Amino acid sequence: MMIASLPKIIAKPLTRISPSRFLSLKNCPLRELLTANGKRDPLLPGSPSAKIGTLIHNLIEDTSKGFIRNEEEMLEKWEMKISEIEHTMRKSSLENRFIPLRIHAHNYDVKKESCFALIRNLIGFKQYSGKALGLTKSEVWVESPDKQVGGFIDLVRQSSSGIHIVDFKSGTVFDEQWGIVKLEYVLQLRMYAALYYKKFKVWPARASVIGLDCYEKDVDFIPDECILLIEQAISLLRDINEKLLLGQNQALANPTPNSCRYCGFRPACDKYWETKSEHPLWPIDVRGFISEIKPSNNGKLTLKIRDMDSFFTIRGLDNTIDDIPKIGAKFSIYNLGRDTVPGCFYATNYTVGYGHN
Numbered sequence: 001m002m003i004a005s006l007p008k009i010i011a012k013p014l015t016r017i018s019p020s021r022f023l024s025l026k027n028c029p030l031r032e033l034l035t036a037n038g039k040r041d042p043l044l045p046g047s048p049s050a051k052i053g054t055l056i057h058n059l060i061e062d063t064s065k066g067f068i069r070n071e072e073e074m075l076e077k078w079e080m081k082i083s084e085i086e087h088t089m090r091k092s093s094l095e096n097r098f099i100p101l102r103i104h105a106h107n108y109d110v111k112k113e114s115c116f117a118l119i120r121n122l123i124g125f126k127q128y129s130g131k132a133l134g135l136t137k138s139e140v141w142v143e144s145p146d147k148q149v150g151g152f153i154d155l156v157r158q159s160s161s162g163i164h165i166v167d168f169k170s171g172t173v174f175d176e177q178w179g180i181v182k183l184e185y186v187l188q189l190r191m192y193a194a195l196y197y198k199k200f201k202v203w204p205a206r207a208s209v210i211g212l213d214c215y216e217k218d219v220d221f222i223p224d225e226c227i228l229l230i231e232q233a234i235s236l237l238r239d240i241n242e243k244l245l246l247g248q249n250q251a252l253a254n255p256t257p258n259s260c261r262y263c264g265f266r267p268a269c270d271k272y273w274e275t276k277s278e279h280p281l282w283p284i285d286v287r288g289f290i291s292e293i294k295p296s297n298n299g300k301l302t303l304k305i306r307d308m309d310s311f312f313t314i315r316g317l318d319n320t321i322d323d324i325p326k327i328g329a330k331f332s333i334y335n336l337g338r339d340t341v342p343g344c345f346y347a348t349n350y351t352v353g354y355g356h357n
Contacts, residue, residue: 007043009040013245016147017236025236026236027259049106049111052105059074059077060118074120078116082101136155140196165196170212284335285335287332287333288332290304301317311343335348
């Protein structure tokens with residue numbers, strides 16, 4: 001567990017919206033603004049599995065570009081990328097606890113083998129298309145005429161039936177509840193179809209998403225609806241930047257259990273705390289004033305926090321922590337586990353605490 005003073009986070013205007021982030025930007029603009037900034041590290045640890053997802057997408061991209069051509073290069077690239085990621089993680093007090101990734105990333109071996117299977121298929125397809133067609137391009141940049149919406153299409157294939165755009169995904173492609181392609185992927189491909197038309201003056205004949213199972217799932221689209229999505233994205237970009245210029249950062253926050261659960265910046269979001277309830281779908285975080293700090297019999301620390309008329313007990317904190325705020329200080333603690341006794345929680349490997357000045 002890590003404890004630190006809560007820094008001030010400032011969101012900066014966006015210059016462009018990517019189709020891959022459009023739905024997330026609609027759901028909570030502030031979260032996406034802080035994530036897109038890139039100059040400020042998140043305040044909470046990310047998922048080790050997400051790092052594997054990013055790695056897989058990078059390897060697929062390298063394969064599409066011809067940087068991975070055979071089994072040996074594939075295996076070498078995987079190990080090299082894992083080493084680079086873990087080297088960066090060692091420098092982070094939030095992430096060094098999740099090394100090695102092969103232990104901490106969920107289904108590491110399964111995802112690795114699924115990635116290799118997809119890459120083998122891609123290598124075989126590129127060898128075939130290179131001889132027979134020669135009309136496959138990877139990482140094709142498309143954008144609106146005003147450059148306010150743009151991004152890279154993973155793969156563009158050309159055949160006798162027309163243009164086929166493809167997007168690769170390292171995670172689950174289907175919505176588990178409805179059994180259809182996730183909405184964010186559908187919107188992304190429809191926006192890419194419109195942007196391809198705007199740049200090349202021809203509509204794709206087909207749009208597909210490919211997951212780690214190697215199967216292509218087609219996404220249907222109607223040209224007029226795709227154009228409307230681009231117009232909505234431009235309007236959203238304008239609205240967000242206007243609010244930022246007026247200093248209305250918190251007006252851009254839209255706290256919901258799904259958005260906040262995976263947000264690494266929620267410690268700095270006042271609206272999150274105004275909206276959050278004790279409903280189990282919300283992240284398990286506690287904020288208040290420290291009323292007691294005492295050692296437990298197992299060598300850990302137990303912390304008691306008061307918030308108005310509520311009292312919370314958090315057990316399992318590291319006894320080696322020197323920078324826990326003093327009794328009476330305002331304190332917030334994130335990513336807890338919920339005990340069976342109401343109002344009682346325990347520290348997890350993802351737990352982080354922040355003192356408030």
